[in-house]
Amino acid sequence: MNNRLIQKSISLLLLLVFGFSCKNDTDIVKITPDAGPSFLDIESEGYMVELSARPVDKGQTGTWKVYIGDNGSFEDIHNPTSKFYGEPGVTYQLIWEVTEGDQYKTDLITVSYKELKPSILTEIPQDTLFHNISTYLTAAAPKYGAAGSWTILEGEGGSIEMVNDSTAAFIGVKNSAYKVQWTLSFGNKIVSEELDFVTDELKAFAGDDQLDIITDLNSDEKKYYTLQAFLPAGATGSWTLLNGTNGEIYHNNLPHSLFKGDPDTEYELAWKVEIGNTVSADTVKLRFRGKWGVWVDERDNQEYRFVEINGLEWMADNYNYAEDPGNMSWYYGYGYRALIQDGHPLDDEEERKRYGRLYYLGAAMSRPPEGWRLPTAIELDDVIRLYGGELYAKEALKVGGESGLEINYPGYLSFSDPSDPAFRHIFKGQEKETLIMTSDINPNTGMGYVFVMNTSIPNVGFAVMNTNFNGMTVRYVREKQ
Known part of the structure; x- marks a missing residue:
């Protein structure tokens, strides 16, 4: 064999050896799998994500595999952007494997889904259904394909309507203890929350007056x-x-x-x-409210109409609160050592409400209901002027009149009346006269202005008198609310 043939043989051998090796190295380098980004704490419909692996080169095959995690599945294991379905609360390790011939390489991503978290929204104060044997059970509605259901765990005679709805109706037996459970499920994942309560007797509620x-x-x-x-x-x-x-x-x-x-x-x-x-x-x-509003005295729940005049709210009913009865306030006809000169004693509750009580100065001035006060003489005079003055206002001020004040004639109580030889108290003026107290009275002397209206005279106005000797009608006023 000559030298030239030997050289050709060596060159061919080297080419075969080194050429093959270079080809394998090149093929390994070209397999570059890219599984794309990870997906963490995902909440999506059906607990699904669309994967984002890089497409493989020509002649290569890509395959998705679950490396860690239970019950995960791919829509198409060879699609780099396949949909991947998992379960709530599970963290998955997914492999994107690329092969060519007998060579392969892999890349790894993480996909995790948030846990199912059942939440009962029904709040039962002190765990008791006050005045009720039933309740609306309300939970946060299931999302992303999860299912929910209610169950009675403890208690006899109870039932739940629409058990698979996040808002259901529970009906039980009075004075019984119950435990109910709201359960969320998706795939193999099942989680629940419980609620304890005691029923009461059924009591209807029509709303506040x-x-x-x-x-x-x-x-x-x-x-x-x-x-x-x-x-x-x-x-x-x-x-x-x-x-x-x-x-x-x-x-x-x-x-x-x-x-x-x-x-x-x-x-x-x-x-x-x-x-x-x-x-x-x-x-x-x-x-x-039409002409009158209504105010309720919280101390005894009595109702009083009021009417708005000149920017003030005036009671359109005589005041009737039992302020120290027999000493500071009286019903007509009922008083120690008292006589009745006119009319009759107020025995009927309806009459007592219509006429109200007669008050001593101290009680009327110092103990009005909260927010109310006695009117001044000027304020009363302004009302008289508004409806035509002293000679013409009576028609507007009396019951049925334009003003809405509905002033009637409850009479008054005269203390130690000199017309009686024994100076006893005398009830006077029922259905004849009204004396309405103002705030323009000296509390030390009792002297001051009193509004007077009488059936026998057409005009209305004021009298200056010593109120210490009389029990009178009270009409309070207050600023417009």
């Missing part, structure tokens, strides 16, 4: 109000108009029905609720 509903300034038109009853879970309800003319309930079975009525008319409505064989009823009073 509304005796001064202000709607508009026109007192001649019909008035409207949305009723505020409560309908217990699983119950049926019905309204009934008990008292008051021209009232109309638009939807008898709705707790928030619209109600229509006349101004200055007091209505009483009944709201009845039924759960199975258990029935309860409650009443509510309603009154629309």
Whole structure:
């Protein structure tokens, strides 16, 4: 063999050896898998993410695999942007493997989904259903394909309506303890939260009394109000108009029905609720402001009409609070060592409300209800002037008059009256005269101005007198609210 042939043989051998090695090195370098970004704490519909691996080169194959994590699946294991489905609360390690021939390389990403977190929103104060045997169970609604359900864990005789709804109705037996559970599930993941409570007896609630509903300034038109009853879970309800003319309930079975009525008319409505064989009823009073508003004395729950005149709110009913009865206030006809000169003693509650009590100066001046006070003589005089002056105002001030003050004739009590030989107290002037106390009275001497209105004379006005010797009517005023 000559040298040239030997050289060619060596060159061919070297080419075969080194050429093959270089080819394998080149192929390994070209396999560059890129699985894309990780996805952490994902919340999505169906607990799914769309993966973002880099597409493989020609002649290569990519494959998704779950390295760590249970119950994960791919829509297409060879699609670099395949959808991946997992379960809440699981962290997955996913491999994107790229192969060419018998060579392969891999890249790794992390996909994690947030946990299921059941949340019961129903709040039961002190764990007791006060005045009820049922309740609305409310939980945060399931999301992203999870399912929810209610279960009674403890307690007898209870039931749940719409158990698979996040808002369900629980109905139990009175005075019984229960434990309920709200469960969320997705795939193999199941988590729950519990709620304990005790039922009470069923008690209907028709809403709070509304005796001064202000709607508009026109007192001649019909008035409207949305009723505020409560309908217990699983119950049926019905309204009934008990008292008051021209009232109309638009939807008898709705707790928030619209109600229509006349101004200055007091209505009483009944709201009845039924759960199975258990029935309860409650009443509510309603009154629309027309000419008069209504104020309720919290000390004894008595109602007083008031009317707005000259920027002040004036009581349109005689004051009737029992301030130290027999010593500082009296009903007509009832007093120690007292005679009745006119009329009759007030035995009937309706008459007592209409005429009110007669008050001693000290009680009227120093113990008015909160926010109210005696009117000044000037304020009363301004009212008289507003309605025509002393000779003409009487028609407007009396019951049924334009002013709305509704001044009547309750009479008064004269202390140690000199017309009686024994100087006894005398009740005078019932249905004849009214004496209304003002704040313009000297508390030390008792001398001051008193508003006077009498059936026998047309004019109205003031008298200067010693009020220490008389029990008189009180009409308080207050600033416009």
